[in-house]
Amino acid sequence: MSAVAPDYWTLLASRVVTSLNHGVFLGLGSLAAASLAPKDKQASAVVTMFMGLTIANVGGVPLGKWVGQSIGWREAFGGTAVLGLLTAVLGASAMFALYT
Numbered sequence: 227m228s229a230v231a232p233d234y235w236t237l238l239a240s241r242v243v244t245s246l247n248h249g250v251f252l253g254l255g256s257l258a259a260a261s262l263a264p265k266d267k268q269a270s271a272v273v274t275m276f277m278g279l280t281i282a283n284v285g286g287v288p289l290g291k292w293v294g295q296s297i298g299w300r301e302a303f304g305g306t307a308v309l310g311l312l313t314a315v316l317g318a319s320a321m322f323a324l325y326t
Contacts, residue, residue, distance in 0.1 A: 229303035252279075262324075 227240035256272050263271035294302040 229300045229307060 227243065228237055231237035231240055255275050259271040259275040260268040290302045290306065293305060
């Protein structure tokens with residue numbers, strides 16, 4: 227939605243919609259990480275999940291800024307959407323393989 231926003235207000239609305247998913251992701255991600263790990267490694271699994279989020283912010287924000295300034299902000303948002311879809315497909319495939 228952000229990549230194809232025709233104006234500032236649509237872009238702003240799309241960012242708000244995206245932010246609403248963050249709380250759900252963090253809550254469910256923590257539960258999934260803990261439930262997939264052995265009892266004695268559950269805390270480490272949750273920490274690893276949050277470490278990934280931190281690394282994504284530390285590396286992804288400067289990369290997104292660079293892409294936005296180099297080839298355009300729409301391309302930066304589009305690339306993020308493609309990576310998100312790829313991650314969702316890979317995550318769903320992993321969960322399907324784990325539970326079948």
